[in-house]
Each structure stands twice: as C-alpha cells, then as structure tokens.
Amino acid sequence: xxxxxxxxxxxxxxxxxxxxxxxxxxxxxxxxxxxxxxxxxxxxxxxxxxxxxxxxxxxxxxxxxxxxxxxxxxxxxxxxxxxxxxxxxxxxxxxxxxxxxxxxxxxxxxxxxxxxxxxxxxxxxxxxxxxxxxxxxxxxxxxxxxxxxxxxxxxxxxxxxxxxxxxxxxxxxxxxxxxxxxxxxxxxxxxxxxxxxxxxxxxxxxxxxxxxxxxxxxxxxxxxxxxxxxxxxxxxxxxxxxxxxxxxxxxxxxxxxxxxxxxxxxxxxxxxxxxxxxxxxxxxxxxxxxxxxxxxxxxxxxxxxxxxxxxxxxxxxxxxxxxxx
Amino acid sequence: xxxxxxxxxxxxxxxxxxxxxxxxxxxxxxxxxxxxxxxxxxxxxxxxxxxxxxxxxxxxxxxxxxxxxxxxxxxxxxxxxxxxxxxxxxxxxxxxxxxxxxxxxxxxxxxxxxxxxxxxxxxxxxxxxxxxxxxxxxxxxxxxxxxxxxxxxxxxxxxxxxxxxxxxxxxxxxxxxxxxxxxxxxxxxxxxxxxxxxxxxxxxxxxxxxxxxxxxxxxxxxxxxxxxxxxxxxxxxxxxxxxxxxxxxxxxxxxxxxxxxxxxxxxxxxxxxxxxxxxxxxxxxxxxxxxxxxxxxxxxxxxxxxxxxxxxxxxxxxxxxx
Numbered sequence: 001x002x003x004x005x006x007x008x009x010x011x012x013x014x015x016x017x018x019x020x021x022x023x024x025x026x027x028x029x030x031x032x033x034x035x036x037x038x039x040x041x042x043x044x045x046x047x048x049x050x051x052x053x054x055x056x057x058x059x060x061x062x063x064x065x066x067x068x069x070x071x072x073x074x075x076x077x078x079x080x081x082x083x084x085x086x087x088x089x090x091x092x093x094x095x096x097x098x099x100x101x102x103x104x105x106x107x108x109x110x111x112x113x114x115x116x117x118x119x120x121x122x123x124x125x126x127x128x129x130x131x132x133x134x135x136x137x138x139x140x141x142x143x144x145x146x147x148x149x150x151x152x153x154x155x156x157x158x159x160x161x162x163x164x165x166x167x168x169x170x171x172x173x174x175x176x177x178x179x180x181x182x183x184x185x186x187x188x189x190x191x192x193x194x195x196x197x198x199x200x201x202x203x204x205x206x207x208x209x210x211x212x213x214x215x216x217x218x219x220x221x222x223x224x225x226x227x228x229x230x231x232x233x234x235x236x237x238x239x240x241x242x243x244x245x246x247x248x249x250x251x252x253x254x255x256x257x258x259x260x261x262x263x264x265x266x267x268x269x270x271x272x273x274x275x276x277x278x279x280x281x282x283x284x285x286x287x288x289x290x291x292x293x294x295x296x297x298x299x300x301x302x303x304x305x306x307x308x309x310x311x312x313x314x315x316x317x318x319x320x321x322x323x324x325x
Numbered sequence: 326x327x328x329x330x331x332x333x334x335x336x337x338x339x340x341x342x343x344x345x346x347x348x349x350x351x352x353x354x355x356x357x358x359x360x361x362x363x364x365x366x367x368x369x370x371x372x373x374x375x376x377x378x379x380x381x382x383x384x385x386x387x388x389x390x391x392x393x394x395x396x397x398x399x400x401x402x403x404x405x406x407x408x409x410x411x412x413x414x415x416x417x418x419x420x421x422x423x424x425x426x427x428x429x430x431x432x433x434x435x436x437x438x439x440x441x442x443x444x445x446x447x448x449x450x451x452x453x454x455x456x457x458x459x460x461x462x463x464x465x466x467x468x469x470x471x472x473x474x475x476x477x478x479x480x481x482x483x484x485x486x487x488x489x490x491x492x493x494x495x496x497x498x499x500x501x502x503x504x505x506x507x508x509x510x511x512x513x514x515x516x517x518x519x520x521x522x523x524x525x526x527x528x529x530x531x532x533x534x535x536x537x538x539x540x541x542x543x544x545x546x547x548x549x550x551x552x553x554x555x556x557x558x559x560x561x562x563x564x565x566x567x568x569x570x571x572x573x574x575x576x577x578x579x580x581x582x583x584x585x586x587x588x589x590x591x592x593x594x595x596x597x598x599x600x601x602x603x604x605x606x607x608x609x610x611x612x613x614x615x616x617x618x619x620x621x622x623x624x625x626x627x628x629x630x631x632x633x634x635x636x637x638x639x640x641x642x643x644x645x646x647x
Contacts, residue, residue: 025459051458051459056486057482057485057486057489059482059485059486061448061478061479061482062448062451062479062481062482062483062485062486063448063482063486064448065445065447065448065449065451065452065479065482065483066448066449066451066452066455066483066486067452068448068449068452069389069437069448069449069450069451069452069453069454069455069456070452070453070455070456070459071452072437072449072452072453073387073437073452073453073456074456075452075455075456075459077452092442092445092479093445093448093479096441096442096445097440097442097445097449101438102643102644102645102646103423103643103644104420104423104424104428104430104438105420105423105424105428105430105432105438106418106419106420106421106422106423106424106430106643107421107642107643107646108420108430108431108432109430109432109437109438110646112646141644142644142645144645165646165647166645166646
C-alpha cells in the first residue's frame with residue numbers, strides 16, 4: 001500500500017470522485033491558482049479547469065450558500081473553508097439552509113454537499129484561528145459530521161461524503177496535513193457512522209478524534225510501559241456517532257476517558273459520557289472523565305497554548321485517576 | 326416581445342384575482358385561528374408575481390423567494406389546495422406540513438422555496454445560476470427578495486459572485502417600501518435601490534410593479550436578455566403591500582392616507598380598467614370570474630380542512646436523505 005500524506009489522501013478522494021461524477025466541483029478561497037492554502041487541492045485546477053476548481057472571493061457565507069443552491073438543483077459541491085473558524089461566517093447557510101432544506105421542503109430538496117476544512121487549533125494562531133465548532137455542528141439535525149486526520153480514513157470517508165446525499169461537514173487539521181500513513185489506492189470507501197478501534201486495550205477506554213487520536217496513541221504507548229493497556233477508539237464520524245463501539249469497549253474495560261479538543265461545556269465528550277452512563281451504568285468501575293481545553297480564548301504564547309490544549313500530562317493524569325492509581 | 330393576447334390578459338387578471346382572494350381568505354382563517362405561526366400576505370403585490378412569472382418558461386426556469394411566498398407558486402401552477410393545506414400544516418400540503426406559510430416548495434415546478442432568513446436565499450440563487458452555467462443550460466433563475474434584504478451581507482456576496490462569474494440570475498427586489506415596520510429610506514443610503522447594482526458592475530432595471538402589463542413587458546425583455554447573455558441583473562420592482570408586514574402588525578409606521586393613496590393604484594383595478602377600455606371583457610365577465618375564483622378558493626379551504634394531519638410516525642422522515 002502506498003504511504004501518502006493526509007493532504008494527498010484528501011486530494012486523491014476528491015480527484016477520483018470528480019473524475020467519476022461531472023456534477024462534483026470544488027470551490028473555496030485559494031483552491032485553484034494558489035493550489036490550496038494548505039495545498040490539499042494542488043494540481044487540481046490544471047486537471048479539471050476553472051469551472052470545477054473555483055477560486056472564490058473571501059465570502060464564506062456567499063460561496064457556501066452558492067453550494068447549497070447548486071446542490072438543490074443536482075450538483076455535488078465540495079466547499080472548502082480555509083478553516084472552520086472562517087466557516088462561522090457561513091453558519092447561517094450551514095445551519096439554516098443546508099441542514100433544513102430537505103426537511104422543510106417535505107423531502108423534495110436533498111443537499112448533497114461537502115463542507116470541508118481544517119478544524120481546531122494549529123500552532124500559535126491565537127484566539128480567532130484556534131477553535132472547535134464540532135460540538136455545535138453535531139447539535140443540528142439534518143447534517144453529517146466527520147472529523148478525521150488519519151490518511152486512509154480521510155480518503156475513505158471523503159469519498160463516502162461526496163457520494164452522500166446530505167450536507168456533510170468534514171473536519172480536518174492544519175497540523176496533520178503532512179502526516180503520512182498507508183492509504184489504499186483507487187476505490188476505497190469507509191461507511192459513514194462507523195468508528196474504528198485504533199489500539200486494543202483492556203484497562204481503560206479512551207475516545208478521541210481528529211488530531212487527538214495521535215495524542216491518544218502516544219499516551220497509550222507510554223502507559224503500556226507501566227502495564228496500563230489503553231483501548232483507543234476513534235469514532236471518525238461524530239454525527240451519527242458509533243455509540244455501540246463505545247459501549248462495547250466500556251463493557252470490557254469498565255472505565256471511560258474522553259479526550260477532545262475544544263472547550264468542555266456541552267460538547268461531544270459530555271454527550272458520550274451521558275450516553276455511556278445511561279447505557280452502561282452497571283458496567284462502570286469509576287466515574288467517566290474528560291480531558292479538554294481550558295475555558296479561555298486561545299492565547300498566542302506557546303507555553304500558554306500548550307497548557308490550554310489537552311496535552312499528554314493531563315491525559316495521563318486523568319487516565320490514572322479513573323484507574324484509581 | 327409579442328403584446329399579450331386577450332386570452333393572456335384574462336389569464337393575468339384571473340391569476341391576480343385568485344392571488345388576492347386566496348390571501349384574503351388566508352387572513353380570515355388566521356384570524357379565526359385555523360392556523361398559526363407567521364403569515365405574510367401578498368395583497369397589493371400581485372402584479373409582481375403574475376407579471377414576472379408569466380415571462381419565464383414555467384417549470385424549466387427556476388424561481389426562489391423569501392417568506393412572502395403563498396402566491397408565486399400558484400402563479401407557477403401549484404394548486405391552491407396544496408398551498409392552503411400547507412398553511413394548515415396538513416400532510417397534503419406542498420411541503421407535507423413541514424414548511425408552513427414561509428416554506429412553500431415544489432421540485433416539479435422548480436420552485437426552490439420560500440425562505441425565512443432575510444437575504445439567505447440570494448446566495449442559493451447564485452448556486453442555481455452556477456449550475457445552469459456549468460451544465461450549459463438555456464435557463465435563468467428568478468430570485469425574489471424584499472427591499473430590506475439588500476442590507477444583508479449575503480446579498481452583497483451573492484451579487485458580487487453572480488457578476489464576476491456571469492451567472493444567469495435575475496435578482497428581484499420587491500420594494501414595498503418597508504422592511505417590516507421600518508421604511509427602507511431609513512435603512513438604505515440609496516434613493517434608487519437598483520443602484521446597488523453599480524457596485525457590482527451589474528445591469529439594473531426599475532420596474533413599475535404596480536402594473537402587471539408593464540411588469541410582464543419589462544420582465545420578458547429582462548428574462549430573454551439574461552438567457553442570451555448569461556449576465557445577471559438587479560431589478561427593483563416598485564410595489565406596495567396593502568396589509569401589514571404580517572398578521573400581527575399594528576401599522577403605526579405609515580398613515581392611512583398613504584395606504585389609501587396606494588390603493589388607488591391597485592393592480593387589479595388598473596388591469597380591469599384597461600380590459601374594459603379595450604373591450605376585452607365586460608362587467609359580466611368580471612362577475613363570472615369572481616365567482617369562479619371564489620369557488621377555487623373555497624375548494625382549497627375545504628380540501629385543507631378535510632386533509633389529514635401528518636402521521637406522528639413520519640416525524641423523523643426527511644431529516645436525512647437516503
């Protein structure tokens with residue numbers, strides 16, 4: 001299997017789908033002549049031309065809305081947001097238009113559309129460029145939310161997202177675009193809503209997604225030296241969430257920690273804990289715990305940023321707490 | 326443009342009369358609490374719908390609008406039954422009771438909805454224009470909006486994109502002078518709203534939307550020009566609503582005299598006078614049509630009232646598409 005980066009995996013998925021279906025097009029800021037702000041769409045303009053790889057004005061609400069309208073009449077737009085921070089400009093289109101259209105039209109107008117871009121903090125970009133909105137997105141009926149940075153998962157899920165008949169919010173990560181992994185060539189589809197066990201373990205279940213998966217695996221590796229076997233679960237799709245994968249793991253390990261980037265209030269982590277306590281109450285040997293950002297806007301300073309984000313130290317301490325060690 | 330035939334004049338008159346009586350009936354039903362939510366009536370603006378939508382290829386060209394949306398689908402060919410049933414939230418409504426007054430839809434008629442967020446439908450229209458251009462189709466999209474929508478950022482973003490990419494979009498401001506209760510002169514720095522087009526290097530037009538024949542004639546030219554050139558245009562349709570913004574509007578922001586003055590330019594009366602002068606119709610004809618229309622409207626009410634509620638077990642249908 002070829003070893004390629006996340007950005008190449010995403011590009012492969014988009015390119016294959018655009019070759020397969022003439023209604024798919026990519027639109028966003030700098031996707032064409034600049035080759036993508038993070039080079040995800042590098043070379044695609046040359047291959048597909050300016051009607052299918054489209055440089056937009058800096059008008060997130062406008063071009064996201066353009067995508068919704070095009071999707072209403074049979075196109076399959078991929079709308080690239082330079083980051084999900086900027087997509088907040090387009091939340092009216094995402095939440096009020098894309099997510100509602102099928103339902104409020106009584107089923108007449110599906111919105112087959114992917115809205116994709118990096119999510120969460122990168123490195124020293126300060127408050128307006130370093131936040132998570134995944135918990136807001138999953139709370140809106142009518143959309144699918146995928147969050148993944150593992151190259152193979154990203155390819156398989158991006159292809160499924162483009163073929164899906166609903167609005168799909170696809171969350172990536174600036175820091176992970178260069179990270180490599182084995183990726184199957186050609187037709188490779190991962191079903192939406194199915195999570196993946198990234199590491200088997202019997203002592204504690206650690207749920208993490210997006211770039212937190214890498215942190216989770218690092219922590220698991222370190223704790224293994226101490227004889228603590230961590231089971232790392234990556235839901236990959238956040239809406240709908242693969243709850244059964246989590247329940248099955250907790251029934252085995254009896255302990256749950258959720259590791260998520262973002263502020264810790266009304267989050268996906270809260271939801272996972274709530275569902276697990278409800279469904280697996282008698283299986284739990286300790287109260288579930290969570291690791292997340294401190295509740296402050298992201299500071300610029302590197303030391304402070306490291307402290308605000310979930311880090312290895314806090315994660316290890318939290319895992320030991322649920323193990324009473 | 327060929328002048329409208331006598332048969333077309335009759336069709337226009339009946340369409341506007343149906344719109345007027347249908348909306349009057351909606352107002353009554355609302356007061357009688359037969360339905361609830363918001364209810365924005367089109368009374369006074371009928372010439373805009375009839376004149377514009379008869380100038381397009383119905384069922385091929387696309388139409389999208391804001392939430393004052395009961396009448397346009399009927400002009401396009403939706404049955405009053407489907408609209409009234411939607412008002413009452415019934416399973417037989419054009420959005421299966423999921424949309425209501427503000428969200429009429431018909432994929433068959435290419436009516437892409439009534440939309441509830443002021444200005445939010447404008448970028449959608451650019452997207453439809455994008456599809457028409459991408460697929461090299463011989464079509465246009467009409468995008469209706471109220472005057473207040475032009476102060477939204479999304480309006481600006483969408484018109485800019487339509488202009489830079491030459492999208493076949495006809496943006497129509499239905500300027501009834503008030504955004505809810507605030508006079509547009511208090512919220513927009515321009516005297517002529519169509520002048521917004523200059524900022525996008527876009528064509529513009531001002532249309533007398535109180536007169537259906539003017540509206541039809543000008544829109545016909547605009548539609549065909551847009552189809553030919555694939556260049557967008559901003560149209561300011563001058564009109565007036567005789568009733569409040571919605572059913573809960575005390576109308577303290579305008580005088581009774583102003584409303585009365587506007588009623589003197591009622592599009593129905595203007596066309597009727599024209600048809601009588603041109604000997605297209607007699608008083609007997611108008612009486613007959615009044616009866617015909619009354620039956621159609623009453624039939625829609627009966628149909629809606631007798632229609633079933635949506636089944637509870639369908640509540641999760643259409644959250645996500647298969």
